[in-house]
Amino acid sequence: MIPFDYRRAGDAETAVAAVAGNPGAAFLGGGTNLVDHMKLGVAEPDLLVDVTRLPFDSVDPLPGGGLRIGAGVRNSDLAADERVRTRYPVLAEALLSGASGQLRNLATTGGNLLQRTRCGYFQDVTTPCNKRRPGEGCSAREGYHRYHAILGASPHCVAVHPSDLAVALTALDAVVRVRGPRDGHGERAIPAAELHRLPGEHPEWDTVLGHGDLITAVDLPPLPMAARSRYRKVRDRASYAFALVSVAAAVELTGDVIGDVRIALGGVAHKPWRATLAEAALRGRPPDRAEFRAAAEAELADAQPLRDNRFKVPMARNTIVSVLAGLTGEEPR
Amino acid sequence: MDADITLTVDGERRALTVDTRVTLLDALRDRLGVTSPKKGCDHGQCGTCTVLLDGRRATTCLAFAVAHDGAEITTSAGLGAGDGGVGAEPAHPLHRAFLEHDGFQCGYCTPGQICSAAGMLAEAEAGWPSAVTPDVAERPALDEAEIRERMSGNLCRCGAYPGIVAAILGVAEGRRT
Amino acid sequence: MTGLLRPSAVGRSPVRVDGPAKVTGRAPYAYEQPVREPAYVHPVQATIARGRVTAIHTGAALALDGVLTVLTPENAPHLERGIDPELEILQSPDVAFRGQLVGAVVAETPEVARQAAGLVRIEYERAEHDCVFSADRTDLYRPEVVNPSLPTDTSDGDVGTALRDAERTVVATYTTAMTHNNPMEPHTTVAVWDDDGLTLYDSTQGVHAMRESVAPVLGLDPGVVRVVAPYVGGGFGSKGTAHAHLVLAALAAKRTAGRPVKLALTRQQMFSLVGYRTPTVQRVGLGADPDGRLTALSVDVVEQTARIKEFAEQTGVPARKVYAAPNRRTTHRLAALDVPVPSWMRAPGECPGMFGPEVAMDELAQACDIDPVELRIRNEPETDPETGLPFSSRDLVGCLREGADRFGWRRRDPRPRARLEDGWWVGTGVASSTYPVHASPGTTATVRISPDGRYEVLIGAVDIGTGAWTALTQIAADALGVPAEDVHLHIGDTDLPEAPVAGGSSGTTNWGSAIVAAARSFREKYGPDAGPGDEHTASTAENPFAQRYAMRAFGAQFAEVRVHADTGEIRVPRLLGVFAAGRIVNPRTARSQLTGGMTMGLSMALHEESVFDDRFGFVVNHDLAEYHIATCADVRSVEAYWRDEHDPYVNPMGTKGIGEIGIVGTAAAIANAAHHATGARVRDLPMTPDKFCE
Incomplete structure (x- = not known):
């Protein structure tokens, strides 16, 4: 792991500016995936901007009957939320089926969506991987790929996304709210189903987010059938x-x-x-x-x-x- | 790059300077000499490093110490010790239950198991559901199946799971009566 | 031998002597031993599977603040060659497997050491490597012996003809996966050189064994090497022999001018440096008459070894011991590959070797339309089928019968795929289990009375979780005729009397026998009124019965399995084992040993597989997220019982060893239950959901 600077963000605007202004910077949420990758050398940020103290730590009702889930809400708290459990049980079940109790107490909503593939070659920097280093080749296609994709893969990458939460949000037509360096004081909304992308020619991009884009919340629509x-x-x-x-x-x-x-x-x-x-x-x-x-x-x-x-x-x-x-x-x- | 932080560990306030790369686990073990939490995988995949972090169970290997400045940490050594700090003898009902039910062999995962159990019992008392709760909308009853699921983030290679589950169930039932 | 020990403390269930320190986390494991201002070692591993290092660039690493030194093949201290190729690290530029140690950084902090290790740049000359394990290879070879020193092949009668003529036959191929021991405590060594020599605080199964291995490689008199291991976080064989990191820690400490160094392998590094169980391919042939009496039994095994060092797992051995058959054959052939060195893993040989044959027995029961418990009973031999020697005691039939009763076997509908409950196919299965009694004469113990009047018992044993702290205290109490509270045990240090490893399920046999010998001769010397300062040391002699009896523990494993009709998910709601393993010293800790072994057997059956990518020569799933061991949710009811077995021939305690037999046969019982549940016969481990999803 290379040395890095650590800053605690006081507000979203500062956090976004700090990361956007430094190509080596990254947001730090619960850390359960990023720290893992930093130890492996898969991620090498030189600046971490801690966003866990931002005021995105609550689940609030939306006008019209939906719910807004702050990006910093811990997976365990979200799964325990009465409104989620009664109105969107698929979401609580997805969260509870992921990781472990002690990891869910750390992991955040935004971080869960942005976790990266578990492909063994992606996680081992001594093997070629197009997602880690575009153009190196895909080791999984002819290697160990029992966990890998059967739909929408490309010749360049056959990885799968590991989040359970994201699958539930996709079924629920949730909307991901993002604040980026070009969004000024505003935010933009991305349907959960469009947040992640297929690998195509660019497996290095997991999502449609750019550098410095910060997930601030996820909106659940009112959906009685859920x-x-x-x-x-x-x-x-x-x-x-x-x-x-x-x-x-x-x-x-x-x-x-x-x-x-x-x-x-x-x-x-x-x-x-x-x-x-x-x-x-x-x-x-x-x-x-x-x-x-x-x-x-x-x-x-x-x-x-x-x-x-x-x-x-x-x-x-x-x-x-x-x-x-x-x-x-x-x-x- | 160094940072000055303060941690309260098992009731004792400790100030230290850490490289930002130091995890909470390594801060405890290498810097503070607090070796009750163990390192089994260093990647959040085994649970041996579990402590109570600000009252909730958490793996410490994937948390940077600098990000938890000011945190309050309870290890198994401090569990049940009250304000008097770490005592000489096992002080918590979970300690005694693990001894009685032989819920360990090599003992390496055990402090993490016990911290995890303490955190888990609090979660269950708060009515949190789990992946095996038949209806997540309902308040779950903490039976063996619930304990097994909720303790699955703590691997035990010796295979002491039946004793672990019996120990925790005994403590849970003791609290209910 | 003066008869079996009269049990008083033995047979009771005190809680673990080491328990309070372990539940609170205060028991100091190797990394936690108090040393002053340690430096930290991080290994550098080869990223090619075969070839040589042509250049190693350490400038960037050395330039880093806090780096003390970088060890490379060019500058490493000299080691003695020709003793153990696995331990001869950094002595040549040759690379024999991916992950081999090719360097190490010593630094002020673990973070700096690890960062610097990543900055060491190595140039290689690659050679063509060959890591493809297959029973169809044309270069398989016959090792001279199999582990530890058993015949490679055995043959009685004419198996070929008997199989051809048999009215009922099963001929099938079974495979077990490459698996890694993965004790929860990673392999760790803290090394300190001072004027007295080298001290190694090590996570090991045997302090004296480590010293005997490492001292000659370092060119040292064993007398100047001290190995200390009071608490060890599991080993399961992987800490039973010295591995390369132990030598690396010693080399690093040699460079730090008396400053201690700490080396804790990462979980990922453990997948190439500390041994593993070889994958096996077992071609099993059974021939029988219509009543199920075996006429022929053959087991032909293919497995792998490392080209750098041979390890020949004795997979065919249990088939030589369990059932009677006039015509029998076992063989072992090895593929020598450019792979990490395989080694011991809980019940080497016996564990994989009771998978193929015991599933084949289930298939034979089906072919003969005989209950699988009854089939095994019908093939009970009168004497050791291999040697003709009588068994010192053998109660496999009792285990099968008692297990069947306890498990509710009689209510079983023998038809496969006949029971569907809530969307799950349900079935039950059985398999036999066995493990040999090992003994190492020459194990030594000392008994003395301390100034405060307590009995001190000293022996270089190690408790890796087996309960040795407690069981040896009980044995010493009975051997001395005093309450257990009056006994103070000292273990885990080469400064104590010499003792063999915690391995081969022989800890209690060896260490207990030595303690009994020392206690008895102490009493003979000093009588009942011994006082402070009195001391006596004794060693175990060759067991006079060892050549006259076959000595083995036996057991019967029963499993209930549920397989989801839609998804193929497989669960084991119930495991029940009954064992005939001699006298049980401490029922509390013994039950944990047996159920722990059964749980590891469940894990082997359902989960464990080191996925080896032969293009690179490494295990792809080299962490605990992707290499699955059973979690708490996978393990439901696990019950272990034992027969009351009186064996006066094995040792003075009458014990046979219980650390490994629990894992033997478990996977076969589960596979047989899965077949009974679903009708699908899975002959390849692990039994993951895809094997049942259709």
Whole structure:
């Protein structure tokens, strides 16, 4: 780790200016991913601007019935929030399925969204990785890629985004509020589904944010159907492990058919994957396993698994079916 | 680059100068000689470095000391010791329960397990749900399954989990009655 | 031998002697030993798998404030060659595996040492490396012996013909993964040179063993090397032999003019420097008559070793010992690769070697339509199948029967894929377990009475979590005929009488026998009225029964498994083991040893795999986030019971060793239960959800 300066930001404007003015600077939130990467040499900031004392540490009601989650709200506090638990259970479940109790007490909302891939080659600076050093090549494509992408990957990168929170927010049509060096005193709003990007030619960019952009809050829209939602994470251990695949979903029945449905997948792509094809296939259809399976298959029709992660296609399909069946009162298989 | 900070560790106020790169864990172990929290992975992946940080359980290996200037830290050595500082004998019900249920073997993960358990019991008493709570909207009942999930951030390679869970359950039930 | 010790303290369950210090965190492990103004060492590792260092640029590192020295192959102190290639670090520019030590920085702080290590720039001449482990390689070779010094191959009768003629056969290939011990305490050495010599505060399973390994490499008389290890955060074999970092710490301390140095490996570094369990490929053949009586049994093993140093895991050995069969064969072949050096991991040989054969037995039970417990009972041998010697005691059948009763085996519907509960397939399985009784004659202990009238017992044993602090205190109390409170034990230091490693489940056998020998001769010498200053030292002799009896512990492992019908997630709600392992010294700590082994077996079954990328020659998932060991949530009911076994031949305590048998057979029981649950026969570990998701 190289030596770095540490500053504690008093307000957002100063924080943004401090980072924007120094290409080697980074924001420090809970530190659970950044400090990890600094020890590994994956990140080498020479200035850390601590944003944990900024006044972004509360969850507040929005006019119209939504919630504004401050970027500094700790994952554990957000998961324990009564309003989140009753109105957006998918969000509480996603948070609780991530990391561990003692890490969730440190990790922040904004930092969780900006955590970086767990790809073993990305995390080991002695191996080539296009995400770390563009142009070096991708070690995972022909290497260890059991956890890697089956959707939306590029020849340059097959990494997946590890956040559970981001998957739930994508399903909920949440909006990420950002303050950047060019935003003056204002903020800009980015739909959660558009925050992260596919790797394409530039796997080094995880998100659409630029240097100095600071997430200040995440807005949850009022979404009555989210009261019936859930997050299901399939992983190699019963706890404290990253997803093989995960599914965030909410379903609203209108009479005997599905009126509205939201589905997002984790562990399958470089970004949380909103399953719009599956959603379209399900609207107006009866809630049964055959329909769920057909919809899941429609979503996964373009999947391009790698040598050692073909299992993710049936696993994602089956998990979608299992979650939707649970939400609509279908008996387990 | 150095910074002057103050930490209150197990009731004792300590002033120190640290390189900004020093984690809270290394500040405790290397600078202050407080070796109750252990280093098992240094990356937030095992939980052996868990302490109560300003009253909540937290891994100390991924926290820079400079970012926690002024923090109050309780290690397993200080747990249950009250204001009198660290005593000579295990003072907390969790200590005694871990001894009785043999909730450890090599002992290296144990101070972290015990701090984690103390923090976890407070979380459960506050009504926080977990990933195995059947309905996160409801207040969870702290049973074995809940304890297992909530303690999963503390790895134990000796495999003392059944004793750990029994010890914590015993303390939790003792508090309820 | 004058008969078995009369138990008084032995058989009781006092809490751990070292418990209070451990639960509060005050027990000082190696890194925490009080030394003045230590400097810190950070290793530099090779980033190629084979070749040589052609240039090493240390200028940038040395220019850093706080750097004391940089060790390289060009400037490192001389070591004796030809003793142990794993320990001969920095003596040549050659690189034999990725991750090998090629340098180190010594600095004022750990942060500076680590930063400087990153600034050391190395140029290499790469050579073609070969890290591809496969049973199909054409250059597999036959080692002279397998660990520790057992025959590589055995053959009785004619397996080929017997298999061909058998009415029921199972011939299948089973694999176990490369796995890493990963004790929670990383390998750590604090080294101090002073006028008296070299002191090493080390995280080790054996103080004398480390001294015997490291002193000759350093060109030192063992008498000037002291190794201290009062508390050790687990080892599971990886701290049982000296590894390169121990030598590196000594070399670094040689350069700091008496100033202590601390070297704690990072978790990532442990994946290439402190040993691991080789992957194995086991070709198993079973032939039987329709009643399930074995006519043929063969186990042909392929595994890997490092080109730099041979380690031949004895995977085929347990198959020589467990079941009767007139025609039998075991073989071991090795692939020598440009990989880190494999070594001991909990129950080497026995643990992987009871996976393939015990799953094959389950397949044979199915082929014969016989209950798998009954099948094992039918193949119980009268004597050691390999040597024909009688067993000093053997109660596998008792373990199977008692386990079946306790587990509720009789209610089992034998049909696979027959029970679906709440979306989970449910099944149960069984496997046998075994572990040999090891003994090292020449283990020494001293008994003396201190000025304050307490009995002091001194022995260079090490407690790595086994409970030795407590069990040895109990044994000493009974051997001296005094209450345990009157015994003060001293362990973990080469200044104490010589004792072998905590390994091979032999700690209590060796150390306990030495304490009994010392206590008995102390009593013979001084009588019951010994007083302060009286002291006596004794060593263990060769066990006269060692050549007349086969000595082994046995056990039966039962598992319940649930597999999610949609996702393939696999859970183990219940493990139950019954063991016949001689007398149990302390039921409290013994239960933890057995259930801890079973838990590690569960972890091996479901989670553990070091994913080796042979293009680079390294383990990709080299941390505890990606190398999974079982978490608290993965481990539900784990029960261990033991048979009341009286074995007068093994040692004066009647103990057989319990540290390893718990891990043996667990993975097979779980695999068999998973098959019973789902109908899917998984022959390759670990059994991750993808293997059941369809």
